[in-house]
Amino acid sequence: MGKEVNEHFHDDPIEIAESRNLTSKFSLKTKLSGLALISFLSYTLLGSTYATNIQLGSGRVEYGQGVTQSTACDNSVTITPYATFANASGAGADYKLTSIKVTNLDSGCHGKDLIIKAYDLTSSTPLNLYQTGGSTNYSQIRVYNDNGSFNLQDAGLTSNDLTNISGGFQVNLFNSETPASAAAVSSLNVYRLTIESVNHDSSLTLASLPSGSMNFVDNTYGIQYASNSAFNFGTGNFTVDVWAYVTSASSNSTFFTAGGNVNNSGSFAFWVEGNILKIRKNGLSGDVSVAFDNSWRNSWRHYAAVRNNDNYQIYVDGKLVAQGAHGGASVTHTDPTVGQLAGFPNYYGLLGQIRNLRVVKGSALYSGSTLNTTYFTPQAAPLSKVSGTVLLLLAQNSGNATYDSSDYHWVPQNTFTLPTYLAP
Numbered sequence: 001m002g003k004e005v006n007e008h009f010h011d012d013p014i015e016i017a018e019s020r021n022l023t024s025k026f027s028l029k030t031k032l033s034g035l036a037l038i039s040f041l042s043y044t045l046l047g048s049t050y051a052t053n054i055q056l057g058s059g060r061v062e063y064g065q066g067v068t069q070s071t072a073c074d075n076s077v078t079i080t081p082y083a084t085f086a087n088a089s090g091a092g093a094d095y096k097l098t099s100i101k102v103t104n105l106d107s108g109c110h111g112k113d114l115i116i117k118a119y120d121l122t123s124s125t126p127l128n129l130y131q132t133g134g135s136t137n138y139s140q141i142r143v144y145n146d147n148g149s150f151n152l153q154d155a156g157l158t159s160n161d162l163t164n165i166s167g168g169f170q171v172n173l174f175n176s177e178t179p180a181s182a183a184a185v186s187s188l189n190v191y192r193l194t195i196e197s198v199n200h201d202s203s204l205t206l207a208s209l210p211s212g213s214m215n216f217v218d219n220t221y222g223i224q225y226a227s228n229s230a231f232n233f234g235t236g237n238f239t240v241d242v243w244a245y246v247t248s249a250s251s252n253s254t255f256f257t258a259g260g261n262v263n264n265s266g267s268f269a270f271w272v273e274g275n276i277l278k279i280r281k282n283g284l285s286g287d288v289s290v291a292f293d294n295s296w297r298n299s300w301r302h303y304a305a306v307r308n309n310d311n312y313q314i315y316v317d318g319k320l321v322a323q324g325a326h327g328g329a330s331v332t333h334t335d336p337t338v339g340q341l342a343g344f345p346n347y348y349g350l351l352g353q354i355r356n357l358r359v360v361k362g363s364a365l366y367s368g369s370t371l372n373t374t375y376f377t378p379q380a381a382p383l384s385k386v387s388g389t390v391l392l393l394l395a396q397n398s399g400n401a402t403y404d405s406s407d408y409h410w411v412p413q414n415t416f417t418l419p420t421y422l423a424p
Contacts (some may be wrong), residue, residue, distance in 0.1 A: 024097035034039040052353050073109040073197045077102065078114075078168075083187040096173075096183035097129065097190050100141065103168035109145050113153060115196040116141040118172075119190045124250055127189060132156035133179035133324035133363065136387035141171050144200055152207035156384050157181055159208030178318075179365055179386055205394065205405040211355050211381040213245070213393045214339075214402060214419035221348035221404055222254075222340030222416035223393075230361070230390050230408060231258060233268065233307070237364040239313075239407035240387075243355040243381050248297045251275045253350040255303060258359065259335030261343030266332035270305040270314075271341055271348060277322070279305050279312050282329030288312045290322035300355065300376035307331075318376040320368040338393065352421065358383045359391040395421065 036121040099117060117126040117140045128137040133156075142153040143162065150169035159176055163170045165272040173183040216222070224230075240256050254271035260271040262280050269280045278289035296316065304315040307326060314322040324399045333342070338357060341348035365386070368375035382394045385405060400423035404410045412418060 005186050008286070014085055018189050029086055029163065052358050066265070074104070074106050074113055076106075077109075077195075078153045078259070079102045079166040079193060081190070081193065084183070093394060094358065095158065095187040097185050097187055098183045099170060100193070101165070101168065101170040102143075102195065103165065105148075105168050106147065106245070110147045111200055112145050112197045113200050114143045114145060115198060116143070117194050117196070118185060118190045119192050119194070121191040128184045130157070130173040130181050131184050132181040132384060133386040135363070137184065141173075142204070143169060143171070144206060146262065151209060153201070154204040154385070155207050156386065157207060157380065158384065159382075161374060162208065177379050177384075179384070181380075189376050203319040203409075204394065205382065205385060205392075207382065207384075210424040211243075211423045212398065212424045213353040213403070214354045214393065215353050215422045216339045216350040216419050217417075220417045221345045221419050222345075222349055222414075223338040223412045224340065224414050224416060225259075225336050225391075227259065227335040228408075228410075229334060231334040231336050231359075233258065233361055235311075235326075235328065235330045236362055237307050237309065238331075239304060239306050239360040239363060240358070241302065241361045241365065241378075241383065242357040243300060243302055243348070243378075243383075244357075245300050245353040245355070246292075246297055247352045248274065248294075250351040253340045253352060254337070254348045254351065255354075256305075256359065257337045257340075257342040258331050258333040259337060260333035262341060263343065266330060267342070268331045268333065269341060273348060277314060277316075279302070279314060279322075279324075281307075281312060281331070284298075285327060285329060287288075288314060288322050288325065289323035290314060304366055304378075306366050308366045308367050313366070313368065315366055315375070317374075318366075318373040318378050320371055323371065336391070339419065345362045345416070350418075354393065354419070355395060356381045356383045357391070357393040358385075358389060360386060360388045361390045362388040397421075398423065 013205055019393060025057045080101040081097055084098040086094055087095045114228045119126055119352050124231050126139040128139050130135050136156055138156055144153050160423045161172045175181045206319045242255050246253050251274050252272055257269040260267055263283050265283045267283050272292050275292045276289050277292045278287045280287050311323050313320055339350040368377055385392055389406045394405050395401055397403040398421050402412055402418055
């Protein structure tokens with residue numbers, strides 16, 4: 001291990017402008033924005049913490065230029081950081097670390113997960129690199145090297161945020177998806193980058209792995225979970241969204257319920273009954289509903305049920321199609337079902353397929369106020385694991401169609417026939 005070089009260069013434009021020699025010596029470029037960037041980055045060895053790290057040398061390197069070093073799984077790998085100016089009011093306007101490129105990886109790293117982190121000058125705690133959904137921070141980028149094809153793992157980003165390039169990949173740390181991701185770390189604060197190579201963890205969600213679907217053949221198919229307080233939504237906001245294919249074979253199809261009996265107090269259900277798409281909350285206190293349009297059948301659609309402050313809302317493909325008063329009722333049932341209506345087994349089962357289903361506690365991911373107005377473009381499958389996700393069914397595992405990709409990894413406690421896997 002080499003000794004860490006304690007050199008640090010400030011990005012302050014005034015300071016650099018006063019030094020003609022520095023300005024002429026370091027002409028910096030941002031690949032993503034094309035703007036001139038008066039900024040410097042010093043990389044040093046992290047130390048002996050990670051014996052299997054892909055370690056960067058102690059020399060200084062500009063944004064937009066790479067550094068090459070021998071590694072544990074490759075004898076010559078290059079990592080290149082890029083920065084982009086983020087315009088905002090006040091102190092929020094700053095150059096952010098927005099993209100990282102890794103190249104010259106050879107077959108020695110096949111089958112490994114590569115973990116990228118950034119550090120400031122003094123702390124051993126990695127910096128938060130980006131944030132998704134306005135609340136979930138990520139302090140690392142984890143990429144699976146699948147024999148030269150690269151895939152984001154457990155990232156909160158989407159498949160479009162990673163680009164496979166010759167000999168490696170590039171990851172962008174921001175997007176305008178729903179929910180959006182934003183780069184979080186100022187280029188001023190990044191002092192060193194590390195890449196750790198570890199054994200592949202197949203239990204983590206792969207962002208760019210295509211989702212198959214869970215096939216619900218008839219009214220006997222469904223998923224049931226044991227009661228757990230994690231599903232107690234109380235009176236707070238929450239979101240249920242699903243990519244579903246509802247056939248024309250039945251006028252009834254259930255997406256998700258909170259369990260118990262949908263006609264009792266403390267209930268929540270999102271389903272189609274008698275060709276009516278509806279939310280039932282707190283039993284028979286009043287449904288929020290809209291006619292199920294025939295054009296929604298026999299095609300993939302994104303359906304979302306949201307409790308947003310004082311309202312319940314239903315969105316189809318991003319359009320607000322129904323809303324009604326919250327009523328202050330608490331959702332207290334905690335034994336959820338998917339594809340079956342709680343309290344009425346084998347009568348209102350989903351006939352069709354579910355590609356993704358996500359349940360988020362504590363957040364209204366979508367908001368609007370005017371009916372029949374489109375407020376967002378749904379994120380394509382796979383849906384991201386955002387802060388508060390308590391259930392995430394992505395149908396990415398052909399051997400386990402109902403695998404839960406949330407941090408809870410719930411296992412069905414089933415009295416129904418589990419849906420089968422259909423390849424994408």
